[in-house]
Amino acid sequence: MLIQLAILGLLAALLPLTIVWVSSDQNKYRKLVWVTVFLTFDLIMFGAFTRLTDSGLGCPDWPGCYGHANPLQAHEQISAAEAAMPTGPVTVAKAWIEMIHRYLAMAVGVLIISIMVIAWRGWIKSRRADLRFSPTLPTLLLAFVCLQGAFGAWTVTLKLQPVIVTIHLLLGMFLLSMLVWLGARENMHHPVAAPARSLQRMAAVALILLFLQIALGGWVSTNYAALACTDFPLCHGRVIPDMDFEHGFTLWRHLGKTADGEYLPFAALTAVHWVHRNFAFVVVIFIAWLAHKALHIEGLRSNARWLLIVLGAQFLTGMSTIFLKWPLALAVIHNGGAALLVLLLTMLNYRVRIPAQPTADHAATRLSAA
Incomplete structure (x- = not known):
């Protein structure tokens, strides 16, 4: 089975x-990095689709499906599970969704291995002179994708x-953020007016706030708390509804249960939803303020404009999921918007921290950024 899975990943x-190979781009390494960024973004979107369609246990074992490399080979076991519980976690459709997600993840892993091998080869071949191939970040990427696989x-x-x-x-x-940073390092470095140190700090804080909000959004999704409040701007008709923060934010517990094994009270789901919703205002205001500042700096304006556009769209999709009762397409798009914000904020952080410099100095700075 493992050999079959490896072949499918390849x-x-x-x-x-x-x-990448047939591309007219002369810098194949840079092309490979950005193709990997694109596929990783797709993987995040498909991962959201897998989670939101309750397909995470479509194949209840790992890495295969009932000990097989694909759902076709496990059709008998899957059909038996579906017949026993038609609305349960295992169905033919859910099994395929889960395994396609795993195949995509393996493909990203293969691409990251390729990036690392090319980086080390170029680094050794140039006798550590070609800083484009600095292997530190590609090697960290491989370690990180292995950690991600373990959590999968x-x-x-x-x-x-x-x-x-x-x-x-x-x-x-x-x-995704690490891959975008690597891609930004390999891009042609366009001139950027020297930003104030305060903007560098703002960009870093904005990325941290965004990751906190993504964590809260993930906590909403994984606890199925998206519809815990179906009115806006109030929640259950109140500014501060009845909430159970203790059970809602207990980390080590099973799905739908408290740490003591009791069913999770609805007030706990309300707390999870309410915190994510209200922290969103903090994140939106701060990132919008950062983008406004960046609009006044030559070389950052395009990035800032896109940041404002995606931020506005993300806010609208978030509100729409409440009023339209969490439709699947909007929920997936909302996850994609979060990934786009990570991409744009990572690019902004790179550009405010690694300004354009003369060639020799620029190379040294890029190495330190690895």
């Missing part, structure tokens, strides 16, 4: 690798324990 990576396994084996699923989401976003 086949899934074959298309993006072919795109625990997501299944621990039966969608909320804290594990939330960490798995956060690690996926952080992996």
